[in-house]
Amino acid sequence: MSESSRQSPLFAFEAAQAPAGEPAGVEFMEYPFQGYHNLRCDARELAPAVSDVLGVSFPPPANRFVAADDIVVYWLGPDEWLIRTPSEYDARVVGKLSERLHGERYALTDISSGMTHIAVSGRSAEDVLRQGTPLDLHPRSFGDGCCAQTVLGKTHVLLGRRPEDDGVDVFVRRSFADYLLRFLFDAAHDNGYRFCRAS
Incomplete structure (x- = not known):
């Protein structure tokens, strides 16, 4: 989808403010328009590869997230994480991760839209x-x-x-x-x- 045709999920809301008598x-x-990918894998097997590509300490502890250079990884479950990237990083990061994990047992699903x-x-x-x-x-x-x-x-x-x-x-x-x-x-x-x- 082109940059000009993308529409925010909250496009109907313009900048708004409700007064309450003070700031x-x-x-x-x-x-x-950020990038979101759901990663499922066995971290015991793939942690070094994922850490190397994303530049974060993977996997984060339970109910924690880790971040580096605008890439954030959120813990969702024992074998599930959410990877958030700025849209301009998305294709590069996902491409590198998919290439690095080729042949391994994992699932990387684009849920950005x-x-x-x-x-x-x-x-x-x-x-x-x-x-x-x-x-x-x-x-x-x-x-x-x-x-x-x-x-x-x-x-x-x-x-x-x-x-x-x-x-x-x-x-x-x-x-x-x-x-x-x-x-x-x-x-x-x-x-x-x-x-x-x-x-």
């Missing part, structure tokens, strides 16, 4: 997210480098703690993104919120 307590930032990423930050971010998830988001339980699959609203998501601003990255399937953002807007209304999209 917004929550910021929602969409990062569209079915996912999007909403970063939630601000002083009220955790309060807003707690309205929709049973996951304990206190930094003692869900600190830097933590990730978990859970429910937010009525939607299955992957959450990851953002080390740069202590916010939370939310990864959601494209078909549920519109519903989820509306849920988050409603949850954040009393705190004030701002929505924008990364270029």
